[in-house]
Amino acid sequence: MxxxxxxxxxxxxxxPDGVRWSAVSPRLASARRVSGCVPLAVLxxxxxxxxxxxxxSQFWLPAGFFLAATVWTWWLAGRQAAAWAYAEQEDDxxxxxxxxxxxxxxxxxxxxxxxxxxxxxxxxxxxxARVQLHTASAASxxxxxxxxxxxAARLRDRLSSRGQSRLAGL
Amino acid sequence: MxxxxxxxxxxxxxxxxxxxxxxxxxxxxxxxxxxxxxWSALVVVLVVIAQEFGxxxxxxxxxxxxxxxxxxxxxxxxxxxxxxGVLAGGTAxxxxxxxxxxxxxxxxxxxxxxxxxDEALELHQGVLSRRQRAARIDRLQAVDVVQPLVARIxxxxxxxxxxxxxxxxxxxxAYLTHDQAIGLRAHLLARAAGVTYSxxxxxxxxxxxxxxxxxxxxxxxxxxxGAFVTAVVGGLGLVVGAGVAAAFGAPFGSAFAGVFPxxxxxxxxxxxxxxxxxxxxxASSPDGVRLxxxxxxxxxxxxxxxxxxxxxxxxPLLWRRPGWWNVRVNVAGYGAGGEQQGEGxxxxxxxxxxxxxxxxxxxxxxxxxxxxxEDPRWLVGTAMDGAGPDGGFVTAPREARWLxxxxxxxxxxxxxxxxxxxxxxxxxxxxxxxxxxxTQSLGVRQGPVxxxxxxxxxxxxxxxxxxxxVVPHLSSAQAAALLAEQSVRARAARLAAGxxxxxxxxxxxxxxxxxxxxxxxxxxxxxxxxxxxxxxxxTAAS
Numbered sequence: 001m002x003x004x005x006x007x008x009x010x011x012x013x014x015x016p017d018g019v020r021w022s023a024v025s026p027r028l029a030s031a032r033r034v035s036g037c038v039p040l041a042v043l044x045x046x047x048x049x050x051x052x053x054x055x056x057s058q059f060w061l062p063a064g065f066f067l068a069a070t071v072w073t074w075w076l077a078g079r080q081a082a083a084w085a086y087a088e089q090e091d092d093x094x095x096x097x098x099x100x101x102x103x104x105x106x107x108x109x110x111x112x113x114x115x116x117x118x119x120x121x122x123x124x125x126x127x128x129a130r131v132q133l134h135t136a137s138a139a140s141x142x143x144x145x146x147x148x149x150x151x152a153a154r155l156r157d158r159l160s161s162r163g164q165s166r167l168a169g170l
Numbered sequence: 171m172x173x174x175x176x177x178x179x180x181x182x183x184x185x186x187x188x189x190x191x192x193x194x195x196x197x198x199x200x201x202x203x204x205x206x207x208x209w210s211a212l213v214v215v216l217v218v219i220a221q222e223f224g225x226x227x228x229x230x231x232x233x234x235x236x237x238x239x240x241x242x243x244x245x246x247x248x249x250x251x252x253x254x255g256v257l258a259g260g261t262a263x264x265x266x267x268x269x270x271x272x273x274x275x276x277x278x279x280x281x282x283x284x285x286x287x288d289e290a291l292e293l294h295q296g297v298l299s300r301r302q303r304a305a306r307i308d309r310l311q312a313v314d315v316v317q318p319l320v321a322r323i324x325x326x327x328x329x330x331x332x333x334x335x336x337x338x339x340x341x342x343x344a345y346l347t348h349d350q351a352i353g354l355r356a357h358l359l360a361r362a363a364g365v366t367y368s369x370x371x372x373x374x375x376x377x378x379x380x381x382x383x384x385x386x387x388x389x390x391x392x393x394x395x396g397a398f399v400t401a402v403v404g405g406l407g408l409v410v411g412a413g414v415a416a417a418f419g420a421p422f423g424s425a426f427a428g429v430f431p432x433x434x435x436x437x438x439x440x441x442x443x444x445x446x447x448x449x450x451x452x453a454s455s456p457d458g459v460r461l462x463x464x465x466x467x468x469x470x471x472x473x474x475x476x477x478x479x480x481x482x483x484x485x486p487l488l489w490r491r492p493g494w495w496n497v498r499v500n501v502a503g504y505g506a507g508g509e510q511q512g513e514g515x516x517x518x519x520x521x522x523x524x525x526x527x528x529x530x531x532x533x534x535x536x537x538x539x540x541x542x543x544e545d546p547r548w549l550v551g552t553a554m555d556g557a558g559p560d561g562g563f564v565t566a567p568r569e570a571r572w573l574x575x576x577x578x579x580x581x582x583x584x585x586x587x588x589x590x591x592x593x594x595x596x597x598x599x600x601x602x603x604x605x606x607x608x609t610q611s612l613g614v615r616q617g618p619v620x621x622x623x624x625x626x627x628x629x630x631x632x633x634x635x636x637x638x639x640v641v642p643h644l645s646s647a648q649a650a651a652l653l654a655e656q657s658v659r660a661r662a663a664r665l666a667a668g669x670x671x672x673x674x675x676x677x678x679x680x681x682x683x684x685x686x687x688x689x690x691x692x693x694x695x696x697x698x699x700x701x702x703x704x705x706x707x708x709t710a711a712s
Contacts, residue, residue: 013650140611
């Protein structure tokens, strides 16, 4: 997970000492590609067909735009999926994401209010699920998409039991 | 109310004279509740009925129909030409609608009942779809007694009990008599505090007035607000523009029609700021901070100790000369309502001078955890109008000037043993205070430009509310260090946090709070010291 090139100075907050990151499933990239690229590709191909059928029309413009967006989404989904990582520490859960816009969240188990496991139709097709930790704050957005279902269930149970033993009030 | 079976006295408590004693039995809300809740609809219906009767009395004698526009739904027809039969039919229809509405209101009143047990406040509601809600008293975050204008006329009040939850998590008891509401509040606070009492009435905690807002200063603060100044400047510009346009032959008034809605909106904001802040009073009591305010709708809030999650002191540019500050807080449960509602509830001081702001800050955050020999007032003072490293603040590096050319010198944070102080803002000055024990989670963000410059933005996540503590554009190393240190400090502070029942000593905390359930808690030395550290006694003595 830590192979992507980054200057050591900039990486500091996102590479805490002694943390072993777990990557999410590579199937997340496929799922995001399907849900993101398919609508764009359909639109692009539709416009391309229209441009072929109606000669001298301006349909080439949107067709080019949508197809370029498809390629870009394809590339971005792979990049973003590779950047998601999480780490279960002694007392906190760490979640890291993003390459251009990087983000790290530290959520103490004792602050956990509840855990969501969510899997949409496309997610289920690719056998992944999304685990989200909720605290009393709306801002602590600790979501881990793209976990295999059994790993998601294990993480959910583990988080619940850890939250129980370290429970704090508000 | 007394003849209903739900109000039968249980064996657990002696019968008391008060109608809403916390005896564990079911009680109904005040019978006038439906009328107060739907007073505007009631007025319309009454007007329609009056008109109908008026017409009936006049009979078929004709007359002008200019007053015939009663209610759009009930009486849209011009009856007089059609003769008495239809007139009677219309009246009957109106009567039927009114009867149904009254019947439904009566049913909904009958189905609404509440009771206060030792552990929870329970409320049952609803005619068709029923709702039963129970709120644990030890999870109580704040208790408000709210009196809208119409309720005030009848001497009624609404009791809002806030527990921490996402979305609409409060219990609203509407409406009780004002005395009942006050009595119930005393019961709730006493039980939440862990005070034991043998009387049927809970003792009302003594309070000590701390702050009263003079109306001149409130008016001044409204006038010296960005919205007001913008409105005045915009209005003058509009008049001048319209005058110039009129000189060239355009109709003078035409320019005003377009901006009328905008003027109305700005006026509404300023008006609500005035009515919310009117008569603002702050008092301290062992039950926490008490706030009273409101011109038309009066609100009396009680926020127990340790329930304030974060504080923000803010000084807009125009308040710098008079030296005024606005103080707002995050309290779990308050932020969940609408934006408008949140503004009324989360304001600790609408406009205060520096000393008052510092005093009230010391009430809600009793221990700033400063280094020995350091003056907490001086420290907060440097946070309020200082810049650079004075006061031990860690500031943003020089690279931050590319992203934040004016405010970067002021951006900074200071960590004490108990709180994180964040200083921000150049024109509008802001200071955030977050106790370590109230930190929910932490985050660091970095965009591409920040990355090039070696900067990162650090955030503390607090409960929903007006305070979102952020330190923008720290150096990456500072942000990394702060992230690591803050998670350790927050963990330690959580373990050492005092009991949820703020008046209960460590010995008589028979039902231990979740903190005590932690087997890893090094109980011995920490537990007795904790309540003294952030308990209410210093507040009460001030």
